[in-house]
Amino acid sequence: MAEVMLEVRELTSKYVTRFRENVYAVEHVSLKVEKGKSLGIAGESGCGKSTLALSLMGYYFAPLHYTSGEIIIDGRNISGMDPDDIRKSILGTEISYIPQSAMNALNPTQKVIHFIEDVVQAHDPYKTKKEIHEFAKEAFETLGLPVEVLQKYPVELSGGMKQRTVIAISVILSPKVLIADEPSSALDVSSQKMVIKMLKNLMENGFIKSMIFITHELPLLYNVTDDIMVMYAGQIVEKATAKEAVLDPLHPYSKGLMGSIIVPERGLRDVKLTAIPGVPPNLKKPPAGCRFAERCKYVQPECKVTSVPLHDAGGGRAYRCILSEKVLREAYQHAQ
């Protein structure tokens, strides 16, 4: 049995609006990441991917509130802890985060080395600047980044280099879990590849022990992660290995997502893109039954009434649909 780095049980987080309405952006999410493994989270904009990432770090600042569930990082339960305590004792060493807009994450008036000093001194105030500089240099060499970057201002770096610098800063204290929230969606394909290569090498270099990768680009997840979790409207709708989730999805929503993939491969031009019709439900008033029912092609009358539990399909696979595996597969076959 491999060591479990991050375990989440039935985590629920909510946003409270100005008018005291509760919006449950993450509902009953359970996941487990083992040592040396990476988990991908897919889903469209507004499905709760980033909220989940913030919740995993215990970053509960208003309007985001903790509701229930447990977050256990390497045997240590951090759920319900004060966010300020978490920032001092856990962020950086236990869990770390690469923000979506790394372009804006760096203060333009400080040199890159300053951010590293900041991070290291927050956890070890007695380290001298000289020690930190040595440490940063070594880390940058292992990560394959030019050492000159340390003495530069963020504005002097290109987008891809800025993103890689942000990654280097967030992993410098070797966290056990790294959460990468769309680290490459603002970059062009060539810089994206460099960022992905660096992320993939982090585990081999021993900087991180496990990774959660959040994106809406399925081809990317397929190439980077071991397992994939598909989210829709705050809930997990499918959990599977990367290969199964992409090549043989079970939930109608995952199947729909597959229709939006564009890759430059032979014969692709004849395949019609199949966008999922409609819009995601408003989470202020979530539908009573299955949340995907409004947009689902295979909708049944009872879908709109009864809520659907996560159905275990064996082999670590799970999906949230009232139809059985066999019926779904037949329906997909028929659609082709």
Next chain:
Amino acid sequence: MPSEKSSCLSGTGLTKVFGSRRTRTVAVDHVDFDFHEGEVVSIVGESGSGKTTLAKMLLGLINPTEGEIYFEGKKRDIRTQKKKKQYWKSIQAIFQDPYSSYNIFNRIDAVLLDCIYMRGGRKLPRAKKIEIMTEACSFVNLKFEELTNKYPFELSGGQMQRLMIARIFLLKPKILLADEPTSMVDACSRATILDMLMQLRDEIGMTVVFITHDIGLAYYVSDVVYIMEHGKFVESGSADEVILHPKETYTQRLISDVPKIHEVWDLSTV
């Protein structure tokens, strides 16, 4: 055959230089191109290869340093504001960032009304205008009744981009310049937007110039692909020819940079 179609927009030796002496940067370097009527043309390149500068020159937003642009076989003349406005009736654009492409003080019905005015519909009765606007909105799956009193920033990125397509639907230009229209939206809305664009093209029969960094996307939509590197076109031809049998190493690299599903993604070649 593309050569039989009449040329819609072409250019010879088009160059744009920014700065002078020490800061001299050649953004677009003597490019020649010929876009035919009814084609979907993709211009693919990395960030900083001069794609957007070229697009701005085609739109007439900046003046080329050297070279000529020919529109429908004739030399393009946009020296006065009046001629420029005339030119913009036949060429329109969708930009990358939907959040900054609208006037924030104008409501959405004003955005659409402007398009009707531009097509000479100023004297139409109010009911007719609303009917036209409703039709345009329903084409892009938006509800006009919900939009009338909203400002552009109240919409999501995908909705804004679709409203942009509704504008194009009303304006019916001859050429549409789409400058990375899908790079700010998620994969799901991307499919919707691309589908709408292609449907619109079939309806109006316009030429689409598609600017993107994603070669997979270019392969999906386009008839002709131009590959751009450091301000120059290094390779061009039909989509199948360029993307399935690339000759230049730059094109090969661009293709290898995209993650694939049925082939192994080689990460060692960075």
